[in-house]
Amino acid sequence: MNYNWSDVIHGDRWKSSETLWIENGTEYSWKQVDELTQSIEEVIGSQDEVRVVLVRSPSKLGCFAGQLASWRADCVAVADDGDLGQSELEHVRPDLIVSVDGDRPTEVERETHAAERFPTSRLPDEIVAVNFTSGSTGSRKAVGVTRGNLQALFRCRDLEVPTSGRLVSGSFATPTYDGWWFDTWKAVAAEGAVVCMPNVNEDVFDWPELSKKYGIDRMLLPAAVLATVVESLPGCISDVPWLYSGGERFRVSTYQQARRAKLTNQFINLYGPAEATFATHKYELSDEITTGPVPIGKPLEGCKQRLVDPGDRADGCHELLIDGPLVCLGYIEHGSLSTRFSADDGEASFRTGDVVQVDNDGSLVFAGRLDSQIKVNGMRVNSAALERDVVVLPEVSDCRVVQNEKHTFAFVRVDQEQLVDFSARARIESVVKQYSNAVKVELVDHFPVKASGKIDTTALMIARFAKNEEQE
Structure with a gap:
């Protein structure tokens, strides 16, 4: 598979009449998504001195097409389905806000004198998107994601699943969180298809029909959501062979309950901060695990880990540092890159603040945070x-x-x-x-x-x- 950046966003696949996107009961081909993308790109191209584009849309399709249009226009894409507040906008300070409703852009808002106050050189050329942290350890931060980060994710074989045909991804994540890259763009880069799943609080009962109709191969669900579904409605995920979880600690009790409910899915526990694009570690659960915390596992392909002395702890714990091509460039504040993630030698590196232990298999077990x-x-x-x-x-x-x-x-x-x-x-x-x-x-x-x-x-x-x- 060719994961060259130009091929992913400009390639011949965008001329195809094959289904790419399914949302709210409507199927969209690659060509139809491309047409929406072109209309947004025309809006961006009609403005001078634009570096950061915020695309607002109530639909995931609008957010996706807005990201693609921004990349084709050599801009930083910030997608918002209603989750971002004023503090997040202050971090990125968009030059242009494009609202997308249905299959067309409907409103354009230009930041007054943005080009004069915020020059296009304020962010390095390699930054193409923004991850927002959840804010669970403080206020939400904006993280600069590079095209190299996304290409490394596209190429990561440790996050691939066996399929009999095209990969079909069930998408649960929202565009402002790092799970979006796995749910949507990693599948699209592999020339697969994306099925947008209704929120758990909306209509989870539609999940089985969507899974059977489109043959969904994998889904990523936060641990708390997965625990709720396994406990209350296990049949809603029974037809999805590969279930990934992350964001919070995966509990052994959830896995045991899934097996008692006769679920045969393969469960994968993922770990990785938003500062590392999407994930850096994984652990495949098996029936051998019956007690204790579920490990976060071992590094993904291309990722490296360093375990350092956390100071005054005497419980065999280490602070986890992660290195490699998935580590993002740094934090964005007031519209500019304020902090770079790098080690003393200049290589990409991030100090997670997470404390881990090493089990007998060499897998890491999350043990808390320094704070x-x-x-x-x-x-x-x-x-x-x-x-x-x-x-x-x-x-x-x-x-x-x-x-x-x-x-x-x-x-x-x-x-x-x-x-x-x-x-x-x-x-x-x-x-x-x-x-x-x-x-x-x-x-x-x-x-x-x-x-x-x-x-x-x-x-x-x-x-x-x-x-x-x-x-x-």
Whole structure:
């Protein structure tokens, strides 16, 4: 397969009448997507001195075509399906905002005097797109993705799956998150097809029909979403042979529940920060894994890892550094590249801040973050270790420690019948009290998730205090 950048975005494939994109029940050929792309590119080309283009669209197709049009116009593509706020726009400071509705651009907004205030040279030529971090470790950051990063992802054989024909990818990710590159562009670069899956909160019952009709080969689902689907509606994913998970810790309990539900899918646990394009490590689960945390695995093709002493820890842990062509260029702030990710020798390198251990197989096991220490009533508590020790209890599916100005809660996900099981609560509380008597235990039967698929800890806290008000 030719993954040359010019061939991917300009090649003859865009003349094909074969189906490329399926969204909301409508099929679009390569040629139809190309026609939409050309109309957006004409808008971009009609403006002077444009470097960063923000494409707004309620449809994934509009965002995809906007990215392609921006690349053909030698611009940085920023796609927004409604997820980006003013703080994210301040990071990238787009020169041009193009709104796309249906099969055509409908509105164009030019930043006043943008060319004078923000010269096109403000970002290096190799940057073609932006990843936004989830903000789980602070405010969301904008990451400069290069064409070399994306080509390395396209070529990565460790992220390929065996198919009997064209690769068909079920797309769940939103365009502002790094999973988008895997869901859509890696499949398109391989001349495959993309099926946009309805959100879990919308109509997950459409998934089986889409899977059977189009023969979906793989899907990427955040761990929290996958856990919910496996628990409540396992049949919705039974026809997808390869299921990838990432973004948060994959639980052994999810895998065991999937096997009890007679799911035969191959489950892959992925790890990688947004600063590394999409992923850097993978681990294929097997029935041999029955207890303990699921490893994040070993480096993908082309990725390198370095394990460094994290300082005052004495538990066999290391901080993880990642090197290689998937590491992005750096952070973008106020419209310019502010921080480069590189080692002393100038090679691409990123210090993740994640702490890992090495298992007997040489695979890495995520053990928390360097900044997982929180203060509770003036005492330091390792929230990652607390969560890890609670999750090994047989009745527990997941645990999240959440803190605000006044309170610290351990939200523990259990089966509904165990919400009123006093013995289960007692076992959980005894583990939590080993860390702090001031951490309160709150049992829940599900975790709300954000559009990105990550657990919405803010919603957990709101629901907790709303319940208090009802009880009063």
